[in-house]
Amino acid sequence: NNGAIVSTDADLLKDYNEAYSQAYGYWSPFISEADTDIECSLGKQWSQSDKNYLLKQRREALTFNKVRRIVKLITGYQRKNRLAAKVDPIEGSDTLTASQLSGLVQQIMRYDNIYNTMSDAFEQGALKSGLNLVELYVDYSEDPVSGDIKAKRMPHNRFLLDPLFTKRDLSDCGYALMRDYLRIDQVKAILPESKHSILKSMPTASPRDNKFTNTIPTFSQDNNGFYRYDRFFRTEYETASILHDRQTGQQVPFGGNKSRLKEILQMFPNLVEVKRSRQVTRLTIFLEDQVVYDGADPTGLTEYPFIPVLGFWEPEYKDADWKLQGVVRSIRDPQSEVNKRRSKMLDIIDSQITTGWKAKAGSVVNPDAMYQSGQGQVIWTKKGAELGDIEQLRSVPVPEGIFRAIDIMDKDTMDVSAVNLEMFGQSEGDGADVSGVLSKLRQGAGLTALQDLFDNYRLSKKVLMTKLIKMIQANFAPEKVQRMLGERPSQEFYSQNFGKYDAVPTEGVLTDTQKQMYYMELRDLKKDGAPIPWSALLDAAPMQNKDKLQEIVAQEEKASAVQAQKAQQLTDIQLALVGSEIEKNKAQTADKRAEVISELSSSKLDQIKAIAELNNIPQDQMLTLIERLQSIQAASQTNPQTVKS
DSSP: OTTOOOOOHHHHHHHHHHHHHHHHHHHHHHHHHHHHHHHHHHTOOOOHHHHHHHHHTTOOOOOOOOHHHHHHHHHHHHHHTOEEEEEEEOTTSOHHHHHHHHHHHHHHHHHTTHHHHHHHHIIIIIIIISEEEEEEEEEOSSOTTTOEEEEEEEOGGGEEEOTTOOOTTOTTOOEEEEEEEEOHHHHHHHSOGGGTHHHHTSOSSOBOOSSSTTSSSOOSSBOTTOEEEEEEEEEEEEEEEEEEETTTOOEEEEOSOHHHHHHHHHHOTTEEEEEEEEEEEEEEEEETTEEEEEEEOTTSOSSOSEEEEESEEOTTOSOHHHHEEOGGGGGHHHHHHHHHHHHHHHHHHHHHHOOOEEEOTTOBSOGGGGGOOSTTOOOOBOTTOOGGGEEEOOOOOOOHHHHHHHHHHHHHHHHHTTOOGGGGTOOSSSOOOOOHHHHHHHHHHHGGGGHHHHHHHHHHHHHHHHHHHHHHHHHOOHHHHHHHHSSOOOTTTTOTTIIIIIEEEEEEEOOSSHHHHHHHHHHHHHHTTOOOOHHHHHHHSOOSSOHHHHHHHHHHHHHHHHHHHHHHHHHHHHHHHHHHHHHHHHHHHHHHHHHHHHHHHHHHHHHHHHHHHHTTSOHHHHHHHHHHHHHHHHHHHHOHHHHHO
């Protein structure tokens, strides 16, 4: 790291302890409230003082857990409407590279069940505690060269974040602290061989250090064979050399030495070196407070390898226990009142059967028998006791208002959580049966109040996909890409700028394979009227034993092609006949036209000759001829047949 400050192990441990003190001092109220939220969702909804009060009255602390139904409704909707992760090229970009990255992302998401991990983080974080992390890491147990990218969920009590972070992608988070408890075999699998000697000097049961006391497992005295495995992530800034092309404007990071840089600048005069400050992530790993690693993140990322899944988040507010919370937080008080009122109502109903006794001291043989309930109970009195010494108390009828109050509280529990009957596809009114389409529309409309939770979850998923693309480029060798996709990576596959400028993580229909997604996209295009043959659709269809069906369709398409060819030939013949008839008509028309022109030409010639002869006729004879001609024309107009004959 150019410009980085080298720290000793003691300095690193000191920085870690200071960061822990700062973070835990701020987040401890939130952690306490989040623990209570999870207890409420599990059904632990009575305080110890309330339990003791009921115990003194010989009453049980009954729980009517309505929180679980609300949580499962929301997370069930999310799980049922999952969308697949894929990579789409930006307009004009390399579609092959985007398709390869998309295929790898989908395989990784399915192979390690990352969709389930994300859904668990949404339920445990956004809905219950308010915050969970999903961390990406590289597992080299099965592939020691490229490794397998996997993901795991970090609950709210296993990490601490910088109190000053405000962005949902943690881009402004200064540091993060994480703790795990590992067995000796797990530690050996993680640590390199050179660090295994540290384990020899460590006790098998190390004392607790009073850090992360809310996490599991918790031990009474020591760690019982588990080792404290702490990770200290933090962002730092380093000076980097950038080669800038003055002609094209392209910039490329340079990681060589000064002599190599001098050679490159001499060979390419259009290049210049530019110094830039860039943000990087540094990781320090402690095993029982001993530094076993300090350097760049092994995942190959320059940012944090984890993303947060947040609930209701108000970064402007100062108190940690209020600024971050899940859906359960607002339901705790209504749920507590529901339990109390229902328990009281059941106690009143039970008192209808056994209302109790009023007895004079020493008047009954067995005082405990007066606390028994059920039919046929006998209370034995002592000798000398009078009948008036014991008297059964009359029961008090259940007030009608208590039932109404319970209905109101049940409705308040739903309303406070922004969940209503519309989310179940039911109407808030008369509850009449509705169609499936209307039910689905009502369900979507009922989720509008929780839309921000789903939008923020999708943002977390998009950030995770972006990190996943970078990890693929940083860790997967070409041979691994070939093995997973069946083809070599494209020329731009390892370009660090491709995932930033040429492709974008998007969502699509969730299927088991990329081929299934391709089939569904083809099917949609077919529905829209695209000229896609059925053979292409069947070839992409994820069906078993489809060879026979493909043969039948191929035969049908071949027969259809033959019929289409015959029909086209018939059409061509008909068009040829029509064309010849048209040409014949054209020829006949041309002949008639020539005859007319010839006749007109002869008539004009005769008129010219007649005019020339008229010039030699005297005037009196001319007038006689004109009159004669006019009478002939008038007669022809009156009876043309007579004149013709």
